[in-house]
Amino acid sequence: GAVVSQHPSRVICKSGTSVKIECRSLDFQATTMFWYRQFPKQSLMLMATSNEGSKATYEQGVEKDKFLINHASLTLSTLTVTSAHPEDSSFYICSVAGQGVSDTQYFGPGTRLTVL
Amino acid sequence: AQSVTQLDSQVPVFEEAPVELRCNYSSSVSVYLFWYVQYPNQGLQLLLKYLSGSTLVESINGFEAEFNKSQTSFHLRKPSVHISDTAEYFCAVSLPNAGGTSYGKLTFGQGTILTVHP
Numbered sequence: 597g598a599v600v601s602q603h604p605s606r607v608i609c610k611s612g613t614s615v616k617i618e619c620r621s622l623d624f625q626a627t628t629m630f631w632y633r634q635f636p637k638q639s640l641m642l643m644a645t646s647n648e649g650s651k652a653t654y655e656q657g658v659e660k661d662k663f664l665i666n667h668a669s670l671t672l673s674t675l676t677v678t679s680a681h682p683e684d685s686s687f688y689i690c691s692v693a694g695q696g697v698s699d700t701q702y703f704g705p706g707t708r709l710t711v712l
Numbered sequence: 713a714q715s716v717t718q719l720d721s722q723v724p725v726f727e728e729a730p731v732e733l734r735c736n737y738s739s740s741v742s743v744y745l746f747w748y749v750q751y752p753n754q755g756l757q758l759l760l761k762y763l764s765g766s767t768l769v770e771s772i773n774g775f776e777a778e779f780n781k782s783q784t785s786f787h788l789r790k791p792s793v794h795i796s797d798t799a800e801y802f803c804a805v806s807l808p809n810a811g812g813t814s815y816g817k818l819t820f821g822q823g824t825i826l827t828v829h830p
Binding site: 638703 | 820
């Protein structure tokens with residue numbers, strides 16, 4: 597399967613600052629990537645679908661101006677949390693979409709964001 | 713819209729005991745079904761999946777799951793668990809696209825924490 601990395605693995609920032617999280621597909625050209633967030637002791641919630649070369653598609657209730665997604669190449673998608681607040685503290689996870697009948701998503705290890 | 717319910721938030725078992733983690737889904741159309749495992753401080757890993765064909769699917773580490781369309785269930789089972797199986801398990805569904813293949817959005821259940829005690 598595809599190998600997916602995320603950087604950084606952990607980040608602590610002050611309230612009001614912006615944080616960029618990178619998601620890289622190391623061995624697979626991904627036209628589609630997904631961004632999820634996971635609150636403590638809860639499930640993953642899809643935030644947006646990132647499409648290479650076009651605008652991301654956001655799920656209902658997710659502020660697109662706050663969570664900026666850029667998918668500039670087939671191996672890199674970035675999520676920028678703008679003007680972060682403590683309630684944005686969460687575990688952010690990206691995944692790369694497989695294609696074809698074997699259809700699988702491959703997940704990155706996640707980024708733990710803590711906003712002070 | 714589809715939804716996934718994992719009936720047990722926590723399942724404690726002793727080593728070498730059998731275990732079943734329950735998953736029910738709701739959808740008006742056919743879905744693909746997945747089980748993912750998340751070990752402490754790690755990302756999600758695919759455990760097994762059902763796309764079509766045989767309703768019983770197996771993983772390489774002894775887990776199996778059976779798709780039951782009439783009961784809309786996809787329960788995960790293992791006849792004898794190990795300490796190393798301690799993790800959180802997520803059931804998920806996605807919708808096939810018109811072409812019969814899908815890299816669509818996953819809808820996850822709430823997760824079940826399996827704790828295996830010696």
